[in-house]
Amino acid sequence: MDPRYPIGTLDPADATPLSSVIDEIAALPGELRKQVSRLTMKQIETPYREGGWTARQVVHHLADSHLNCYARFRLALTEEAPTIKPYSEKAWAELPDAKSGSVDMSLALVEGLHARWVALMRAMTPEQFARTFVHPERGAMTLERTSRLYAWHCRHHLAHIAVSASLGV
Numbered sequence: 001m002d003p004r005y006p007i008g009t010l011d012p013a014d015a016t017p018l019s020s021v022i023d024e025i026a027a028l029p030g031e032l033r034k035q036v037s038r039l040t041m042k043q044i045e046t047p048y049r050e051g052g053w054t055a056r057q058v059v060h061h062l063a064d065s066h067l068n069c070y071a072r073f074r075l076a077l078t079e080e081a082p083t084i085k086p087y088s089e090k091a092w093a094e095l096p097d098a099k100s101g102s103v104d105m106s107l108a109l110v111e112g113l114h115a116r117w118v119a120l121m122r123a124m125t126p127e128q129f130a131r132t133f134v135h136p137e138r139g140a141m142t143l144e145r146t147s148r149l150y151a152w153h154c155r156h157h158l159a160h161i162a163v164s165a166s167l168g169v
Contacts, residue, residue: 003049006159060098063106
């Protein structure tokens, strides 16, 4: 197993019903809070793999990444194929709030953000899920494909935090 991808990479042929994908995204805040609450401070501060982020940085990354994705949804729903601005996830993870800020800040952000995002997705039509934004490196991305990517992203980083919990530190 590649420690960078404890659940494997995203399966592009995944045909999970979209309602289940949305349910996975809706479940992240509770699962994230539950997993983080089981960690010791030492586990929160220890990278889950050599060269990897700490659990603290993973929690803050989830807030950063999902906030960007939510904005991308709203842009795609209100503009014609907008080109979005990518950001440096690695650089953001090195900023002081991500390196040493309380995980509670991002846990609260993820809870409120996911409440809004999931409410939006549950109200969307199939035609709206077919809308696109343009990622400068990945090309055109439908909101359905992006939803699947972010459901995987939830599982992916929850698995990283589970690895942190297994560390005997």
